[in-house]
Amino acid sequence: MSGTGDSWRLRESYTFDRHVIAEIHRAANTGVYRIRGWGAKRRMPTLDDLVFLGASMSRYPLEGYRESCETDLVIGAERAARPLEIAIPITIAGMSFGSLSANAKEALGRGASAMGTSTTSGDGGMLPEEREHSSKLIYQYLPSRYGQNPDDLRSADAIEVVVGQGAKPGGGGILLGQKVSERVAGMRTLPAGIDQRSACRHPDWTGPDDLQIKIQELREVVDWQVPIFVKVGAARPFYDTALAVKAGADAVVVDGLQGGTAATQDVFIEHAGIPTIAAIPEATRALQDLDVHRKSVKLIASGGIRSGADVAKALALGADAVSIGTAALIALGDNDPAYDDEYRKLGSAAGFWDDLQDGTDPAGIATQDPRLTARLDPVIGGRRLANYLQVLTMETQTLARACGKSHVANLEPEDLAALTVEAAAMAQVPIAGTDWIPGDRRKR
């Protein structure tokens, strides 16, 4: 045949496509697994595979621009003297100073505070700038205990015991030497410049029975003032949630496979854990079995939340709130096309860059290089994040009102339909136009 180019003659292998070949070449050159940031990039079942049914003849909607649709949430009212009260059901996930710049942490605090919600510390302790600019700050209690101290614990508005995270359930954190500056190293009691690999397991407890005692200790240290969260990577969410409740958690954070990280092995990011759409219904089922759902124990879902549609769907599946990490960094300016030339110099491009681990972030967010961190104005960054949170909230309310809900927490699975068999099975909602739920676990 004439007139046909390479695209007609060449056939790329599905099994060994160009990305796979490049990765094998990279591995053969370096002898070390690929470490990167961001979350899973592969196609997988997501909340996009669900749709809201909206009001119709049998249900009436609320006026979209006039009738109120509340968004507030209280966590820990049953046990904590100072429950955590947030104005919107969207929180900022734990991200460490070290992985992020101090300006980025401050910006997250400013943005969250402007919207009346919480931000969260991370591996490496509580940053003073973060505490100062976060009206509600959740203090993570991690296996590494880097920078962990009782003064910060007592200054927190809630404590989150981290068992795992969605990007790497069963794994510990990584912070490569390029980002372990003198300040970061000092907060973690480690030599500057080392490739710091955090513990994957807590040093002084194993299993839910121990965790129950650990939570008792934490409550005693802070005189039962603030709520205790338990965060798990989505692996076995039914059992993990039930065990967290048994251990005494006021909130369970379930972080799905799409959850981001500043650095871990690519093989971990893509191949461990289950998607958020599959995790939320299982965690909800555990809370319902224990008769604590929408009551004494709250469910916070995270992993790949991008829009108000995602927020509303997560709430409808049973979450009381969501947590965002990657989306919050994008709101600050991560992967901004304005820096495309610089991303290309790093061998990537705006929209593709995921090397948060290497300390060269052109947007000045995931770096400790003073030349780069100066690019992020924490006041402007905070304003951008607040705007983004505002949009997420308005979108969530739009869908909730359309379903006739005067509070976003009233969203329920009955408001949803699935577009694929996989989504129907995972979310436990019917395929659109049918009443069929594959593997139906509802009590009949």
Add this chain to the structure above:
Amino acid sequence: MGPGCVSAPDPVTTIDLAETSLRDLNQKLHQAERGSFRVLNPRGAHAVACGIDADISVEIHGSVGYYCAGMHQKGSVYVDGNASTGLAENIMSGTVRISGSATMSAGATGHGGLVVIEGNAGARCGISMKGVDIVVGGNVGHMSAFMAQAGNLVVLGDAGSDLGDSIYEANLYVRGEVASLGADAICKDMRPEHVRTLAGLLEAAGMEADPNDFRRYGTARGLYNFHIDDVNAEVARRAG
């Protein structure tokens, strides 16, 4: 107080855990700014005297459960008995001492202060320690000083297997046998400054031992950074 006056010793407040709740005990200790406390009948309770943040003295008569004196600051806690998991975990300053033995993870992640265990310590003693000094009169169990970052662990007896696995800059002094060293842990020279440090720790702990009888273990610094090859660079070099 006028010249020549001598301050009266603080009265000792006795709290009986057979009659008082753990919550009330810890609340009292957290509210105290000074003074001495005697705790009776702990009966293995967890989280006894955790979160102290004042220059107070607490004596506990009997054995305690998990996390006794956890996250301790400034004051002193003495346990006349044994302690379960996580004795003085994440201690920041001050002193914690027990007359008996401690089970797992004693002194875990401690950032400062002194922990003295007159008996033995179980597995993972000093795990992830970040500046605390720990002195153990007897033996320590396996995986002690795992990922130890800073501070000193002194063992007058023997150490179990995998001592100091993945250790950073902490120093481990052991008088007896070490069953095995963990990854990246090595035996190091005992220089004069180490002898002086060890002598000071033994004195502070009230332990009678000759510093010269100890060997020092620490990091080989072989795990501090990933080893990344670059075959392409070699190929380019050969190509000239």
